[in-house]
Amino acid sequence: MLCEQCGERPATVHYTEIVQGNKNEFHMCEVCASQKGQAAYQALAGAFSVNQLLSGLLHFDSTVAPRSDAPAPRCEHCGLTFAQFVKIGQFGCEHCYETFTEQLGPLLKRVQSSDHHTGKIPKRRGGAMTLRRELNQLRKELQVSVMEERFEEAAQLRDRIRGLEQHLHVEKQQEE
Amino acid sequence: MSLSDFLSQASSKWLRDEGPESDIVISSRVRIARNLVGHVFPMIATESDKQAVLDEVERAVKQPQVEQLGRFELLKMGSLSPVEQAVLVEKHLVSPTLLESSGSAVILRDDEEMGVMVNEEDHLRLQCLLPGYQLDAAYGLAERLDDALEETLNYSFDETRGYLTACPTNVGTGMRASVMVHLPALVLTGSIQRILSAVTHVGLVVRGIYGEGTDALGNLFQISNQITLGQSEQEILSNLHGVAKQIIDHERVARQHLLLQNKDPIEDRVCRSFGILAYARQIDSKEAMQRISDVRLGIDLGIIKGVSANILKELMVATQPGFLQTYYEHEMTPGERDVKRASMIRERLRMDQV
Ligand SMILES: [Zn+2]
Ligand SMILES: [Zn+2]
Ligand SMILES: [Zn+2]
Numbered sequence: 001m002l003c004e005q006c007g008e009r010p011a012t013v014h015y016t017e018i019v020q021g022n023k024n025e026f027h028m029c030e031v032c033a034s035q036k037g038q039a040a041y042q043a044l045a046g047a048f049s050v051n052q053l054l055s056g057l058l059h060f061d062s063t064v065a066p067r068s069d070a071p072a073p074r075c076e077h078c079g080l081t082f083a084q085f086v087k088i089g090q091f092g093c094e095h096c097y098e099t100f101t102e103q104l105g106p107l108l109k110r111v112q113s114s115d116h117h118t119g120k121i122p123k124r125r126g127g128a129m130t131l132r133r134e135l136n137q138l139r140k141e142l143q144v145s146v147m148e149e150r151f152e153e154a155a156q157l158r159d160r161i162r163g164l165e166q167h168l169h170v171e172k173q174q175e176e
Numbered sequence: 177m178s179l180s181d182f183l184s185q186a187s188s189k190w191l192r193d194e195g196p197e198s199d200i201v202i203s204s205r206v207r208i209a210r211n212l213v214g215h216v217f218p219m220i221a222t223e224s225d226k227q228a229v230l231d232e233v234e235r236a237v238k239q240p241q242v243e244q245l246g247r248f249e250l251l252k253m254g255s256l257s258p259v260e261q262a263v264l265v266e267k268h269l270v271s272p273t274l275l276e277s278s279g280s281a282v283i284l285r286d287d288e289e290m291g292v293m294v295n296e297e298d299h300l301r302l303q304c305l306l307p308g309y310q311l312d313a314a315y316g317l318a319e320r321l322d323d324a325l326e327e328t329l330n331y332s333f334d335e336t337r338g339y340l341t342a343c344p345t346n347v348g349t350g351m352r353a354s355v356m357v358h359l360p361a362l363v364l365t366g367s368i369q370r371i372l373s374a375v376t377h378v379g380l381v382v383r384g385i386y387g388e389g390t391d392a393l394g395n396l397f398q399i400s401n402q403i404t405l406g407q408s409e410q411e412i413l414s415n416l417h418g419v420a421k422q423i424i425d426h427e428r429v430a431r432q433h434l435l436l437q438n439k440d441p442i443e444d445r446v447c448r449s450f451g452i453l454a455y456a457r458q459i460d461s462k463e464a465m466q467r468i469s470d471v472r473l474g475i476d477l478g479i480i481k482g483v484s485a486n487i488l489k490e491l492m493v494a495t496q497p498g499f500l501q502t503y504y505e506h507e508m509t510p511g512e513r514d515v516k517r518a519s520m521i522r523e524r525l526r527m528d529q530v
Contacts, residue, residue: 078216090297093216094332094340097347104344111345113379114406117338119349120319122326129335 005032075099128171135164179523182503183490188267188288188305191489195308199476200424202356202396202489205268205305206314208322209298209341209350213330217342218277218295226279226295232329233294237283241324246285253280259507262498268305273297290317292325297342298350300325307489309420311353311413318351319409338405348405353413355420356385358488360395360473361430362423364442371426375419379403386465386492394465394492399423435477446474453521458514464495464521483528491524 001011009029074081078092082100085091097104108115121129138161145154177185184192190203211217215229237248253261253275264270269288273296274280280295293301302325304317332340338348346352362368372382381402384392399420401412434442449470452459459467472488474480493499495517501508504516 078220080220088219090219090342091217091344092220094211094213094334097334097337097340108344108347108405112348112405113403116336116406117334117348118406118411119338119351119408120322122331122333123323124326125330126333132335 001027003027003029003032005029073099128168131164131168131171135161135168138164177503179503179520180527183494183524186263186499186502187490187493188269190289190305190307191267191493192486193307194486195306195310197309197424198307198485200357200359200427201309201420202358203268203305203307204309204311204314204355205303205353206311206318207352207354208302208318209339209346210300210302210322210325210329211332211340211342212299213332215299218280218297218299219342221279221295223279229299230279230281230294233283233292233300233325236325236328237292239324239328241327242321245321245324246287246290248283248285250281250283253282254278259498259501262496263502266493266496266498269303271296271301290321292321298346300329309355309424311355311416311420315351315353315409315413346404349407349409349412351404351409351412352400353416354398354400355416356396356398357420357423357427358395358469358472359397359423359427360469361434362427363392363395364434365430367426367430371423375399375423376402378415378419379407380416380419393462394469394488396465396469396492431473431477442477443474443479446470446477446479450474450480454525456518456521458511459518459521460514461495461497461517464517465492468492468495468521483525487524487528491521494524495520 003009003011004026005028009032011027011029075092075096076099077095080092080096080099082103085096085100091097091100105115121133138157142154142157142161145151145157195201195204212229212232215221215225218226218229221229234250236242237250242248251264253270256264261270261275264282265272265275267288269284269291270282270293274282274293277295277297280293282291282293284291289305291303293303302318302321304314304321306314306317334340339350341347341350359368362371375382379402380399382397382399385396385398386393399416401416403412407415449467453464453467453471468488468491471480471483472485475483475485475487494503497508497513500513500516500520503520508516
């Protein structure tokens with residue numbers, strides 16, 4: 001069966017929606033299903049508080065995710081299934097973030113401002129991560145300065161980048 | 177024991193001291209969620225898992241880096257009476273969730289401005305709570321405690337997702353910063369609804385501290401960040417600052433407006449409430465909160481003199497069930513509490529009239 005929305009990808013998500021007593025069946029691909037989820041969420045968003053919001057989203061997703069043809073994953077470290085996560089709204093262990101990373105991505109984009117951490121990094125254990133973040137920042141600055149033809153500044157940035165790369169290399173060797 | 181001795185002994189520093197902007201901002205709080213590598217989260221943890229986490233945290237607190245920050249004491253929830261537990265919640269030092277979780281504890285600094293809940297929803301919930309408007313100072317303290325603990329604890333952290341938490345609504349910074357504000361004039365002038373819905377558009381939430389939404393008891397609201405991932409701690413704090421400042425300004429303008437345009441009704445309302453608090457023989461907590469809020473507004477507007485402004489903070493906590501039963505040293509039925517609540521409020525008002 002093809003997705004009834006786009007008619008291109010195979011329909012892997014099947015769910016039923018009951019609105020004011022009228023039953024509607026949907027057969028869609030993952031892409032269209034998640035877009036539909038987005039629209040439904042936006043219509044309801046105003047009425048929810050944070051916690052209701054999350055469990056509401058999860059329960060909406062529950063009509064989508066578990067009935068998809070792909071088998072739902074289970075965390076091998078703590079045994080939590082995605083269905084359980086949906087019911088409780090909490091993970092069982094830190095590894096659940098990897099296990100359910102696919103399901104989590106769209107959810108985080110909806111409840112959070114992005115799916116990427118830009119805040120604090122642990123001081124003692126985060127040395128290499130802090131360096132990598134600084135390195136990325138410097139590389140962006142380098143690009144801008146080259147584009148704007150500020151070559152003296154670019155040369156300085158290149159030196160700093162080289163220095164950091166060496167530092168990072170040493171950190172890596174120490175970690176190993 | 178006299179009420180004033182009781183209040184000064186039983187209350188935390190944030191309840192006794194005044195802080196910046198304390199005509200409107202009651203307190204500032206920063207909470208940070210952290211978890212330890214190699215342990216499942218408390219929700220599915222066994223008693224021995226939880227004990228192992230507690231042992232690790234206890235060892236970390238005894239390290240010199242943490243001891244530099246002050247004297248800490250560990251309280252296991254299981255070894256406290258229900259009344260003692262209630263008092264901790266009423267002082268905003270622990271969450272109600274901590275009481276529900278078995279094997280949970282709180283580690284408190286002696287001034288109670290700083291603490292760590294252990295085995296709540298996450299392994300650790302660091303908290304700093306300061307009087308008045310001191311968000312940056314509260315974050316500063318929380319960060320020092322966080323760094324000191326991280327010297328020996330291995331936090332669950334992922335380069336892309338940040339600090340990993342039991343609930344994905346906290347992942348990233350794991351931080352919830354909030355200010356508790358008293359907004360009687362915005363409620364009286366009816367502008368609160370507009371403000372409540374406006375802040376949700378910038379990633380913040382406003383909630384009633386007691387009661388919900390605009391029915392907030394005592395006109396006390398908490399403004400906090402909703403987003404924890406994709407913004408740095410500094411961005412979250414400056415967002416909150418921006419919005420809190422505007423709300424404070426709006427409240428000040430609304431108070432002046434009330435005084436200019438509605439002087440008689442406002443004076444009547446404030447003085448009636450004062451009269452009721454001074455003479456009532458029984459009062460439920462809902463009415464008490466409303467009357468105390470009115471009196472505090474009256475103090476701020478200069479209508480009531482000779483009563484200390486701190487009365488709102490003291491009484492909103494001291495008239496709660498746990499505190500009442502601690503002060504009168506016995507368990508009470510709700511009806512009995514209404515009688516004792518009225519009596520405590522009368523006594524508190526007499527304290528100022530020397
Ligand atoms: Zn499709
Ligand atoms: Zn897991
Ligand atoms: Zn949660």
